[in-house]
Amino acid sequence: MNIRKIIKISALCFAFGNLSAQNPWPKTNDTAKPWTRWWWMGSAVDEKGLDKQLTTLSKAGFGGVEIVPIYGAKGFENNYINYLSPEWMKMLKFTTNKAKSLNMGVDMAVGTGWPIGGPQVNEEDAATKMIVQTYEIQSNEKFSEKIILKEEKQKSLKTTKLDIITAYNEKNEAVVLTDKVNADGTLNWMPTSGKWTVYAVFTGKTLQKVKRAAPGGDGYTLDHFSPTATKDYLETFDKAFENSNYGVRSFFNDSYEVYNADWTADFKEEFRKRRGYDLSPYIKYLISDNESEIAGRIKSDYRETMSELILHNFTENFTNWAHSKNSKNTNQAHGSPGNLLDLYAAVDIPESETFGSTKFDIQGLKRNLEDINTKEVPDINMLKFASSAANITGKPLISNESFTWLTEHFKTSWSQVKPEAEQIFLSGINHIFYHGTTYTPADVQFPGWLFYASTNFVPENSLWPNIKGLNSYIERTQSVLQSGKSDNEILMYWPVYDQWSNPKGKDMAFKIHNIEKWLHPTAFYENLEKLGKSGYSLDMISDKLIAEAQLENHEIKVSKSGGSYKVLIIPQLTYLPESTLKNILNLARNGASVVFQSQPKDVPGNVEVEKRRNELQSLWRQIPFQQNGNVKSATFGKGKIVLSSDIKKGLELLKIEREKLTDTGLKFVRRQFDDGKYYYIVNHTSKEISQNIPLNFTGRQVVVMNPENGEFGIAETQNNSVRIQLKSGESLIIKISKNGDSSLPKWKYIEKTEEPVVLNQPWNLTFKEGGPELPKSRTLDKLQPWTNFTEDAQTQSFSGTGVYTTSFKLNKKADDFILKLDKLYESANVIVNGQHAGIVWSLPLEINIGKYLKKGKNTIQIEVSNLMANRIRYMDQHKIQWRNYHEINFVNIDYKPFDASDWKVQPSGVDGEIQLIPVYYSK
Incomplete structure (x- = not known):
């Protein structure tokens, strides 16, 4: 082994950690690295192309891929491979074998495009809806019209049937007439008085087909509420996979986007079995926007039934099927008409999704309004539905479909990705999937094949040379966040029945795209926001998970491998099932601490309401509240119950301490491991x-770890506080251990800096790679972007890498030197005296280069990679065909036809000053 390889290996061990005593970083693996959704357009893949792209992804720091076949590119139809065909399975096996050789993992979608469905979904198994027709009947009048489906598209279907017929008079008295209709639709009933409206409910089909389907994947979407439909659907995969999983780590199901699916063939029977009464006499209240109390109660029972059906008939069966293949499953529950917490908890890897761009206060962070969708903003509390279910039930991985439509195509920099990734991590998620990467055959020209809704994490991206900076940061961070388990101290009940009891609408899907309707206006959300910003760590819990919870050392646990919680909060609500209150009181009786923000007012649903309401009130009266300052409290068995409109006061009474570090504006998430705790801390101010920042947990040793460059050292501590230095946009990890390692070095705190050396001498600018053509080299009297040279048309259209080079003499001595860039468009590889010093890709635009400098003459090269935007602009201006796909072809962020020809030239290169700042560390 030569000396260069030894140096390379040493650097890698330093950056990512191993099991040696001198390195506090957890051992890394494929899941610690970011994964990417990998679209196979038309499944037009071959072994050569798969080999090349997997190797490229591996070198760039990716840990795995998630295969999702979609529609194809025009002109390549002869290369298409039908989904799950023998040839397709051969390509899958080649992929998993190649990935294994690269220490990468492979997931795959159980379907093409989205939502789940395909040619194996026959009419009977297809997504189902109720179709309602109404008729007017006068007393003593023979009803001559036949009660048959009027909708033309439904008439030709074999599976449509009449489910319920109920008549209502003007007094809302109901008569169920379902058994009064002949097979031909003739109604054998005549009212003797009054005017009646007849409601006829038919089982129909949504006729929705898979969106963006790949060859061999087209067909109806699935009826998620039918166990038979789920079983039939998965049998197609049983046939294709036989007794193997083909090396697939996890089978993936995308977000539920099945429109108008609000019924299933045996819904009436399932409703009776689960809710204890017949829905038929109340069908009017279900289908109308009548805002009466009974309408809310009927709809609550209907929505709860929908939730149970999708949980038991689809989600749990999907999990069991994946396990039968010795694989895991990944599921996006959001968008489902069900309790998201229960649905996320029922799978191996719960997956959330971010869509759009967040406004951060980070100095210098670019967020151009014309390049973002201002209607879609990621919400950290929406992400917590997935992480909460995982944390409570002890699932080690929580994934996220990340950066969907972060900005307009070709305008996303890695510096914009970083804080969005950090927000995902702060929500408790620890397994990022980029959205995403498109497979491109080797002979397809720039920009390759692209997916219309993604941030383009593709090798053809001109920013690709520096993606390792972003990927390494994510790898180090996830190595910590996948260690041990979550360390949140509070559970907050999600009052889903307040949502389900809304008398408006019918089915209720909890989507990420309408949280302003169902999440933001609630007291539940207000509490999540306030408590999170105050420094409390929370997970959400459902009725089902409360029922499964037990007490262990006065802390609430749902799963042996899951988190332990000091307190359960019941936010202000209207509806609480008496069974849930009973379970809460049992927890308190056994030692739990509980905070109620208000007294529950009522029970949900429409069965034995008065009896259950009395039981709820009787249970509440068992709590012997006493006035305790501004709050009420009660000792209840071995536990304590607090009633306080101000939850913070309740938590203070129970001595639940918040992390005061958030008073500075810092954000954090905490993990616990056998010997201590990790704090992941981010400065988005x-x-x-x-x-010095205070921390609730103390130990024998505190170590600061920098996830951006892998450096670490023992921190300075004082009175349960830790000294930190974080510039705007930076993050760090604090590891607190009960034991510790005395061989670790001290953390390098900057004690002072001296007047910077400004590198304002001439620079040479050359161009290394990119297109459409390399601009000519030039000498610059002062640093500036290459796009400033408007007289050279090639600088205006170029996307790629330009190299700024200069030499200077250094006579000054210091502990270190920080290279600080004023403006950078968009990322840079820094080479000092022929040695790779690191990548500048995020804010602040700084890098430590002291160890590469020498006394006397030094040479610096800054290899700057810009956005793809200018080259795409050039191609559209010159009518160069690059988007030519079936289906949606290509759209902009507003889902309109994409055209970059009128874009402004995006600045590219370096601008302003470059400074070399002498730094002195504490001794």
């Missing part, structure tokens, strides 16, 4: 934070 506009200011530098350099001070």
Whole structure:
């Protein structure tokens, strides 16, 4: 082994950690690295192309791929491979074998495009809806019209049937007439008085087909509420896979986007079995926007039934099927008409999704309004539905479909990706999937094949040379966040029945795209926001999970491998099932601490309401509340119950401590491991934070770890506080251990800096790679972007890498030197005296280069990679065909036809000053 390889291996061990005592970083693996959704357009893949792209992804720091076949590119139809055909399965096996050789993992979607469905979904198994027709009947009048389906598209279907017929008079008295209709639709009933409206409910089909389907994947979407439909659907995969999983780590199901699916063939029977009464006499209240109390109660029971059906008939069966293949499953529950917490908890890897761009206060962070969708903003509390279910039930991985439509195509920089990734991590998620990467055959020209809704994490992206900076940061961070288990101290009940009891609408899908309707206006959300910003760590819990919870050392646990919680919060609500209150009181009796924000007002649903309401009130009266300052409290068995409109006061009474570090504006998430705890801390404020911050957990040793470059060292501590230095946009990890390692070095705190050396001498600018053509080289009297040279048309259209080079003499001595860039468009590889010094890809635009400098003459090369935007602009201006796909072809962020020809030239290169700042560390 030569000396260069030894140096390379040493650097890798330093950056990512191993099991040696001198390195506090957890051992890394494929799941610690970011994965990417990998679209196979038309499944037009071959072994050569698969080999090349997997190798490229591996070198760039990816840990795995998630295969999702979609529609294809025009002109390549002869290369299409039908989904799950023998040839397709051969390509899958080649992929998993190649990935294994690269220490990568492979997931795959159980379907093409989305939502789940395909040619194996026959009419009977297809997504189902109720179709309602109404008729007017006068007393003593023979009803001559036949009660048959009027909708033309439904008439030709074999599976449509009449489910319920109920008549209502003007007093809302109901008569169920379902058994009064002949096979030909003739109604054998005549009212003797009054005017009647007849409601006829038919079982129909949505006729929705798979969106963006790949060859061999087209067909109806699935009826998620039918166990038979789920079983039939998965049998197609049983046939294709036989007794193997083909090396697939996890089978993936995308978000539920099945429109108008609000019924199933045996819904009436399932409703009776689960809710204890016949829905038929109440069908009017289900299908109308009548805002009466009974309408809310009927709809609550209907929505709860829908939730149970999708949980038991689809989600749990999907999990069991994946396990039968010795694989895991991944499921996006959001969008489902069900309790998201229960659905996420029922799978191996719960997966959430971010869509759009967040406004951060980070200094210098670019967020151009014309390049973003201002209607879609990721919400950290929406992400917590997935992480909460995983944390409570002890699932080690929580994944996220990340950066969907972060900005307009070709305008996303890695510096914009970083804070979005950090927000995902702060929600408790630890397994990022980029959205995404498109397979491109080797002979397809720039920009390759692209998917219309993604941030383009593709090798053809001109920013690709520096993606390792982003990927390494995510790898180090996820190595910590996948260690041990979550360390949240609070559970907050999600009052889903307040949502389900809304008398408006019918089915209720909890989507990420309408949280302003169902999540934001609630007291539940207000509490999540306030408590999170105050420094409390929370997970959400459902009725079902409360029923499964037990007490262990006065802490609430749902699963042996899951989190332990000090307190359960019941936010202000209207509806609480008496069974849930009973379970809450049992937890308190056994030692739990509980905070109620208000007294529950009522029970949900429409069965034995008065009896259940009395039981709820009787249970509440068992709590012997006493006035305790501004709150009421009660000792209840071995536990304590607090009633307080101000939850913070309730938590203070119970001595639940918040992390006061959030007073500085810092954000954090905490993990516990056998010997201590990790704090992942992020500065999304506009200011530098350099001070001691308090931490609730103390240990023998505190180590600071930098996830951006892998450096670490023993921290300075004082009175349960840790000294930190974080500039705007930076993050760090604090590892607190009960034991510790005395061989670790001290953390390098900057004690002072001296007047910077400004590198304002001439620079040479050359161009290394990119297109459509390399601009000519030039000498610059002052640093500036290459796009400033408007007289050279090639600089305006170029996307790729330009190299700024200069030499300078250094006579000054210091502990270190920080290379600080004023403006960078968009990322840079820095080479000092022929040695790779690192990548500048995120804010602040700084890098430590002292160890590469020498006394006397030094040479610096800054290899700057810009956005793809200018080259795409050039191609559209010159009518160069690059988007030519079936289905949606290609759209912009507003889902309109994409055209970059009128874009402004995006600045590219370096601008302003470059400074070399002498740094002195504390001794």
